[in-house]
Amino acid sequence: MRRPIDRREFLKRGGALLAAGALPMSLVEIAFGKDSGREGFTFAYLSDSHITHVRGREFVRNWDRGLIQAVAEANLLDPRPDFIMYGGDIAQLGKREEIDHGLEILSGLRGEVRYVMGEHDYYLDLGEHWRRRLGPDHYSFRHKGVQFIVLNSILTDDDWTHRRWPSAAERMHQMARLDNPQGSPFMVGEAQRAWLRGELEKVDTDTPLVVFSHSPLQKIYKGWNFWTDDAEQVQALLKPFRKVTVLYGHVHQIQYNQIGNISFHSVMATAWPWPYPQSFVQSPSHLPKLTVPMDRANPFFERDGTGWQFIDLHTGNADVHYLLPDNRNRVVAYDTAAGHPVDREYQDPKRRIPPQTRY
Amino acid sequence: MKRGKPEGRCAAAGALAAAILLGFAVAASADEFTRQDLERWQGEYMAVVKKGEALFHGGLKSTNTVSCDQCHPDAADIHPETYPKFQRQLGRVAVLGEMINWCIMNPLQSKPLALDDPRMVALQAYITFERRGVALAPGKH
Numbered sequence: 372m373r374r375p376i377d378r379r380e381f382l383k384r385g386g387a388l389l390a391a392g393a394l395p396m397s398l399v400e401i402a403f404g405k406d407s408g409r410e411g412f413t414f415a416y417l418s419d420s421h422i423t424h425v426r427g428r429e430f431v432r433n434w435d436r437g438l439i440q441a442v443a444e445a446n447l448l449d450p451r452p453d454f455i456m457y458g459g460d461i462a463q464l465g466k467r468e469e470i471d472h473g474l475e476i477l478s479g480l481r482g483e484v485r486y487v488m489g490e491h492d493y494y495l496d497l498g499e500h501w502r503r504r505l506g507p508d509h510y511s512f513r514h515k516g517v518q519f520i521v522l523n524s525i526l527t528d529d530d531w532t533h534r535r536w537p538s539a540a541e542r543m544h545q546m547a548r549l550d551n552p553q554g555s556p557f558m559v560g561e562a563q564r565a566w567l568r569g570e571l572e573k574v575d576t577d578t579p580l581v582v583f584s585h586s587p588l589q590k591i592y593k594g595w596n597f598w599t600d601d602a603e604q605v606q607a608l609l610k611p612f613r614k615v616t617v618l619y620g621h622v623h624q625i626q627y628n629q630i631g632n633i634s635f636h637s638v639m640a641t642a643w644p645w646p647y648p649q650s651f652v653q654s655p656s657h658l659p660k661l662t663v664p665m666d667r668a669n670p671f672f673e674r675d676g677t678g679w680q681f682i683d684l685h686t687g688n689a690d691v692h693y694l695l696p697d698n699r700n701r702v703v704a705y706d707t708a709a710g711h712p713v714d715r716e717y718q719d720p721k722r723r724i725p726p727q728t729r730y
Numbered sequence: 731m732k733r734g735k736p737e738g739r740c741a742a743a744g745a746l747a748a749a750i751l752l753g754f755a756v757a758a759s760a761d762e763f764t765r766q767d768l769e770r771w772q773g774e775y776m777a778v779v780k781k782g783e784a785l786f787h788g789g790l791k792s793t794n795t796v797s798c799d800q801c802h803p804d805a806a807d808i809h810p811e812t813y814p815k816f817q818r819q820l821g822r823v824a825v826l827g828e829m830i831n832w833c834i835m836n837p838l839q840s841k842p843l844a845l846d847d848p849r850m851v852a853l854q855a856y857i858t859f860e861r862r863g864v865a866l867a868p869g870k871h
Contacts, residue, residue, distance in 0.1 A: 421800075423795060431794050432794075433796075549800075549803040550799060595803055643800065645803065646806035651860070652864055653804070667807070
């Protein structure tokens, strides 16, 4: 599919189909690459819902609505995605109420869902309730010739985790503050890197590899943990593979990059957008030069600057389709000739539009 | 009206001289301040910035627990240097305080502040401090 489907068209078709009893709708026309020799497929990707418990049975309406809308729209995809990934931060403060309420909304998704651990899910009870509901926080699976790896990239050092704070709730509050000078950088850690090495030894280096993490496995801005401290060590483990894609949440904005053989793509939050780090002028940051920023959000439309994605893997590299409420949708796809991801509409600086100017 | 007696003129001249002296004294006190004064004033300002930082990070009463920093880490993407500006969503030129109140009423689902409420002043002090060094760009979108 070359042209992003515009939101109005998407909803019109979707609404008509819902009215007609949810007949199939052809949103994704998969163009099989001549060289791919494999079965094409797509998966949907939702992330960063930050479900927030207020009191009793009350949750923050705005964040609930974001997740509810993404679930409803993802259910309209046709052909159906083979599976759905959830990129982390179901909860805001790691509370059982929040994780359970988020999973209740996510249970409306048609299809199998797999989950990534986010720091907002983790730092209250160190992931205990999340793992009880969803299973291990790092694992691998194979699907139609593609090897998928899920990492828990939001760990940090033992001292910060176990000895710094008077209570678990205080630890969670501290980690929940993005711009916290008392924060601590994320890491995958030695144990998981050893596990990853073992997993990758079993995989042929011609196999396309897709790695899911919550934080970027590259270094963009440490002050907001748009960062993983042992990113280079993880990248080194991925280096032998021909086609590698890293997909991450956490940043609540569009980012993409290419480092050697690895393509990086971020996904949108269903809850709210974050500024690009360059907007905080007191500290240097490193947004990848390739990235054409998402539009500046209009705060009067509460879903603006949020969204979800579906990802097409027919070439073994990722074509990421961003579904952006109150904005034109975008497609960032791997360009074989250029050897990196490009935005299909806006990559050329002459084609960019004023809302993409960030300052 | 009769002209004043000599004593009267004398008294008037004396009062004038006193007024001039007093005037000089007032002018001297307005123009001269010390390094200690500067430090104190900066301290007063930074105390309000700190208060604003605390309000911004959950210190402001919020009926739904949402806080300003959740969407605006380090007060980024507020652009205080562009206000007052034409706020297309309101259809008129607005000051920053009006947009802060918009956020308080909508994402925070809470009651707006008077524009001269000390909490509003503190929020603006913090937001502007985090943007220090950026050139003024009133009206910019």
